[in-house]
Amino acid sequence: MTVTDMSQGKRFFASENVYLPHIAIIEKVIDETPGVKTFHFNFKDEKLRKEFSFKSGQFAEYSVLGVGEAPFCISSSPSRSDHLEFATQQVGKVTNALHRLGVGAEIGFRGPYGNGFPLDFLQGKNLVFVGGGIGLAPLRSLIWNAIDNRDKYENIDIIYGARSPDDLCFKYDLDTWDKDKTINIISTIDREDKSWSGRVGFVPKVLEEVAPSASNAVAIVCGPPVMIRFTFPVLIKLGFTPEQMITTLEKKMTCGIGKCGRCNIGNLYVCRDGPVFTYAQIKNFVSSEY
Numbered sequence: 092m093t094v095t096d097m098s099q100g101k102r103f104f105a106s107e108n109v110y111l112p113h114i115a116i117i118e119k120v121i122d123e124t125p126g127v128k129t130f131h132f133n134f135k136d137e138k139l140r141k142e143f144s145f146k147s148g149q150f151a152e153y154s155v156l157g158v159g160e161a162p163f164c165i166s167s168s169p170s171r172s173d174h175l176e177f178a179t180q181q182v183g184k185v186t187n188a189l190h191r192l193g194v195g196a197e198i199g200f201r202g203p204y205g206n207g208f209p210l211d212f213l214q215g216k217n218l219v220f221v222g223g224g225i226g227l228a229p230l231r232s233l234i235w236n237a238i239d240n241r242d243k244y245e246n247i248d249i250i251y252g253a254r255s256p257d258d259l260c261f262k263y264d265l266d267t268w269d270k271d272k273t274i275n276i277i278s279t280i281d282r283e284d285k286s287w288s289g290r291v292g293f294v295p296k297v298l299e300e301v302a303p304s305a306s307n308a309v310a311i312v313c314g315p316p317v318m319i320r321f322t323f324p325v326l327i328k329l330g331f332t333p334e335q336m337i338t339t340l341e342k343k344m345t346c347g348i349g350k351c352g353r354c355n356i357g358n359l360y361v362c363r364d365g366p367v368f369t370y371a372q373i374k375n376f377v378s379s380e381y
């Protein structure tokens with residue numbers, strides 16, 4: 092299976108100019124960790140608000156007027172459509188500007204772009220989510236989507252980690268999933284911490300200890316490059332084939348629509364051919380790029 096042939100969500104361009112964003116209003120801001128915020132938003136245009144659609148795993152370009160734009164996945168689920176969400180870490184000019192915005196502020200939005208997760212391929216399978224840090228953002232869109240369509244999937248395992256308890260994102264989701272008897276979730280932190288009574292250890296190590304079965308399963312992985320790099324060999328050891336391993340990348344994207352040529356890994360464009368890839372598609376580039 093490749094994940095380049097999936098139909099995309101419905102796009103709405105404000106005009107012939109594909110770089111012209113739609114205006115969206117921030118409705119809520121959540122402090123996830125000291126450097127990460129989640130923004131809830133909705134389009135200013137009533138019609139667009141009603142008709143916009145996207146797929147879990149797709150991304151968009153978000154802009155702050157006069158500052159610039161940056162790509163992030165849509166972190167909410169299409170199965171919960173009263174508003175949209177994205178999460179971003181404060182790492183540069185655009186994200187600094189976004190982090191200064193509050194409820195009522197306007198942002199620009201272009202998208203949705205990219206392929207999204209292959210829902211048809213995932214249906215009827217055991218889903219093994221492996222996430223680290225803010226890498227849970229794209230996974231949570233699919234996790235909520237799977238929960239809202241629970242009968243379409245078999246077991247759901249989530250292994251999620253961060254450096255410290257403070258660095259765990261979406262704690263409210265982790266709590267909710269922890270209470271859901273149909274989900275097996277394990278949260279871990281890298282090093283012992285007085286405030287933490289849960290699991291301790293790097294995500295790939297915990298994954299190896301938990302050892303989810305590869306039978307009829309797909310692993311969906313997203314996190315820091317070092318986590319991704321060490322997670323794939325563990326999955327292979329557990330019996331997952333490269334086709335059963337999926338990840339989503341956000342690397343180096345600028346235009347978001349296959350025009351600037353900045354986001355290539357090998358002969359693939361992350362924005363146009365991804366951002367969701369099977370390990371089979373990217374394994375030749377993982378050691379050097381991820």
Ligand code: FES
Nearest residue numbers: 345347351352362
């Ligand atoms: S971001 Fe411009 S080609 Fe991919």
